[in-house]
Amino acid sequence: MLRYALLRLLGAIPTLLLVIVLAFLMVHAAPGGPFDAERVLPPEIEANIAKAYHLDEPLPQQFFSYLSGLLHGDMGPSYRYRDHTVGDLISSAFPLSLLLGAMAMLLAVVIGVSAGTLAALRKDSLLDRMLMALAMTGISIPVFVIAPLLVLLLAVQLQWLPAGWSGTAGAGKYVLPVISLALPQIAYIARLTRASMIDVLGSDFIRTARAQGLGTGAIVRLHALKPSMLPVLSYMGPAIAAILTGSVVVEEIFGIPGLGQHFVRGALNRDYTLVLGIVVFYATLVVLLNLVVDLLYGVIDPRIRRR
Amino acid sequence: MKLLSNRVVRVSTGLLGLVVLVAFLGPLVSPHDYLQTDFGNILQPPGFSGAHLFGTDDLGRDLFVRTMLGVQVTILVALVASAVSLVIGVLYGAIAGLAGGRVDAVMMRFVDTLYALPFIFFVILLMVAFERNFLLIFIAIGAVNWLDMARIVRGQTLSLREREFVQAAQLTGVSFAKIISRHIAPNLIGVVVVYLTLTIPQAILVESFLSFLGLGIQEPQTSLGALVDAGVNQMEGASWMLLIPASLLALILLCFNFLGDALRDVFDARQSK
Numbered sequence: 398m399l400r401y402a403l404l405r406l407l408g409a410i411p412t413l414l415l416v417i418v419l420a421f422l423m424v425h426a427a428p429g430g431p432f433d434a435e436r437v438l439p440p441e442i443e444a445n446i447a448k449a450y451h452l453d454e455p456l457p458q459q460f461f462s463y464l465s466g467l468l469h470g471d472m473g474p475s476y477r478y479r480d481h482t483v484g485d486l487i488s489s490a491f492p493l494s495l496l497l498g499a500m501a502m503l504l505a506v507v508i509g510v511s512a513g514t515l516a517a518l519r520k521d522s523l524l525d526r527m528l529m530a531l532a533m534t535g536i537s538i539p540v541f542v543i544a545p546l547l548v549l550l551l552a553v554q555l556q557w558l559p560a561g562w563s564g565t566a567g568a569g570k571y572v573l574p575v576i577s578l579a580l581p582q583i584a585y586i587a588r589l590t591r592a593s594m595i596d597v598l599g600s601d602f603i604r605t606a607r608a609q610g611l612g613t614g615a616i617v618r619l620h621a622l623k624p625s626m627l628p629v630l631s632y633m634g635p636a637i638a639a640i641l642t643g644s645v646v647v648e649e650i651f652g653i654p655g656l657g658q659h660f661v662r663g664a665l666n667r668d669y670t671l672v673l674g675i676v677v678f679y680a681t682l683v684v685l686l687n688l689v690v691d692l693l694y695g696v697i698d699p700r701i702r703r704r
Numbered sequence: 705m706k707l708l709s710n711r712v713v714r715v716s717t718g719l720l721g722l723v724v725l726v727a728f729l730g731p732l733v734s735p736h737d738y739l740q741t742d743f744g745n746i747l748q749p750p751g752f753s754g755a756h757l758f759g760t761d762d763l764g765r766d767l768f769v770r771t772m773l774g775v776q777v778t779i780l781v782a783l784v785a786s787a788v789s790l791v792i793g794v795l796y797g798a799i800a801g802l803a804g805g806r807v808d809a810v811m812m813r814f815v816d817t818l819y820a821l822p823f824i825f826f827v828i829l830l831m832v833a834f835e836r837n838f839l840l841i842f843i844a845i846g847a848v849n850w851l852d853m854a855r856i857v858r859g860q861t862l863s864l865r866e867r868e869f870v871q872a873a874q875l876t877g878v879s880f881a882k883i884i885s886r887h888i889a890p891n892l893i894g895v896v897v898v899y900l901t902l903t904i905p906q907a908i909l910v911e912s913f914l915s916f917l918g919l920g921i922q923e924p925q926t927s928l929g930a931l932v933d934a935g936v937n938q939m940e941g942a943s944w945m946l947l948i949p950a951s952l953l954a955l956i957l958l959c960f961n962f963l964g965d966a967l968r969d970v971f972d973a974r975q976s977k
Binding site: 546 | 817821822823824828829830831832833905909913917918919929932933935936939940943946947950953954957958960961962965
C-alpha cells in the first residue's frame with residue numbers, strides 16, 4: 398500500500414510541472430505587457446517598472462525564479478491590488494470557497510447516492526423514470542442558469558431565503574449557493590449510483606444473501622453499497638473540478654468574496670500574476686485531491702493495489 | 705431510418721430544428737434590429753399585443769431579435785468549436801491507436817493528465833492573455849473538448865487495427881497518413897457522429913459560461929450566456945429578461961443531451977450485437 402501511495406505521489410509531479418509550464422507560457426505569450434493599458438509613461442519609468450517585476454529578464458530565467466518562488470510558497474505580487482501578494486489574496490479568500498465546496502460535495506454524495514439507490518431498487522418503475530428524467534435535467538442545465546432561477550423563485554418571489562451575501566446574518570445565506578453548486582453533481586452521482594447498483598444487485602453474492610433470507614435494506618447496506626460506490630468514487634475527481642468551476646459562477650451571482658470571485662475580477666482586470674497564481678493553485682488542488690481519490694480507491698478495492 | 709422511430713430522438717430533433725429555424729428566420733421578418741435602442745420603451749414586458757414579442761431590455765432593444773441572435777451565435781460557436789475538437793480528437797486518437805505500444809501509452813497518459821485538470825481555467829487564462837475575439841473562443845473551446853473524442857477514437861482504432869484490410873495495407877507499405885485517411889477515418893464515422901452530439905452541448909456550455917462571466921462574446925454582440933448575465937442584473941423588476949434566455953438555453957442543452965444519449969444507446973446496442 399505504501400509503495401502504491403509513493404508511486405502515485407511521484408506520478409503527480411510531472412502533471413504539476415506541466416500545469417505550471419502551460420499556465421506560465423500562456424500568460425507570457427500574451428502580446429503587450431500587463432501595464433500597457435495605463436497612461437503613457439516615460440520610457441525610464443517603464444523600464445523601472447519592468448525591472449521591479451523582473452519583466453526585463455529572459456523568459457527561462459523568469460520561469461525558474463517563478464518556480465523557485467512557488468516552492469517557497471511565494472506567488473509574487475498582484476499587478477492590480479498593489480498592497481497584496483497573490484499568496485495573501487488566495488489564503489484569505491480560499492477558506493470560504495472551500496467551506497462552500499465541501500458542503501456542496503457532501504450534499505451531492507448523500508442525496509445522489511440515496512436517489513440512485515432508490516431508483517435502482519425500483520428499476521423501471523414510474524419513480525425510477527421520474528428520478529432519471531430529473532437527473533438528466535440537472536446534468537443539462539448549467540449552474541449559472543439554475544442559480545439565478547432559484548434566486549428568482551425562492552428569494553425574489555417567495556422571499557424565503559436571502560439572495561445576497563454581504564449584510565445577511567445567519568446560515569440562510571449558505572442555502573442557495575450550496576444547493577446551486579450541488580444540483581448538477583447530485584444528478585451525476587444519482588445516475589452513476591443507479592447504474593452500478595443495478596449491476597451489483599444482479600450479481601451472484603447478492604442472490605445468495607437474498608436466498609439466506611436477508612431483507613432488502615440489509616442487503617443494500619451490508620453487501621451492495623460498498624462495491625457499487627467504486628464508479629462514484631472515480632467520478633470524485635471530475636466532480637471536484639466541476640465544483641471549482643461552478644464556484645466561480647456561484648460566487649459571482651451571490652456576491653460571495655471567495656477565490657472564484659478573485660479569479661473573475663482578476664481575469665477582467667488582466668491581473669496576470671493573480672490569475673496565473675489561482676490557476677496554479679486550483680490545478681495543484683485538483684491534482685492532489687485526485688491523488689487522494691486514487692488512494693481511497695486502493696483502500697476500497699484491494700485488487701488495484703496489487704497491480 | 706430506424707432512428708426516427710425512437711420517440712426521444714424524434715422530439716429532440718424536432719424541437720432543435722424548430723429553435724434553429726426560428727432563430728435564423730425570425731430576425732429577418734422582425735421590424736427591429738439587435739442594435740437599435742429605444743429609450744421611450746425600456747423594460748417593456750413581453751406580450752402579443754405590443755410591438756415586442758419578448759419585451760425589451762434596459763436600453764429598449766428588442767429582446768426577440770437579441771435572443772434569436774444569441775441562439776445563432778451560441779449554435780455557431782458550438783458547431784465550429786466541435787469541428788475543431790473533432791479534428792484534433794480524431795487525429796490524436798487515430799494516431800495513438802494505430803501506432804500502439806509505447807507511443808500509444810505516452811499519448812494516452814498525456815490525455816489522462818489533461819483530463820484531471822479544471823480546463824475551463826486555462827481557457828479563461830487564454831482569454832486574459834489575448835484579445836477576446838470570436839476566433840479565439842472557437843479555438844479555445846475546441847482545444848478543451850477533444851479529450852473524450854480522442855479516447856473513443858483511439859479505442860475504436862485499436863480494434864480496427866487488427867482487421868485484415870488495415871493489416872494488408874500496412875504490409876503492402878501504404879503510408880501511415882494514408883492508412884488513417886483511407887482506411888481508419890471512414891470506419892470511425894458512426895462513433896464520431898454519436899459523440900459529436902454530446903460534444904456540441906459541452907461546447908455550448910463552455911461558451912455560455914465564458915459569456916456569462918463577461919469573458920466571451922462582447923457587447924453589442926450577444927449569446928445566450930451573455931443574455932442570462934444581463935437577465936440576472938435585471939431580475940427583480942424584469943424577470944422575463946432572465947427567464948426567456950435561461951429556458952431557451954436549458955431547452956437546447958436538454959435536447960442535445962437526450963439526443964446524444966439515445967444515439968449512444970442505439971449505437972452501443974449495435975456494437976454489442
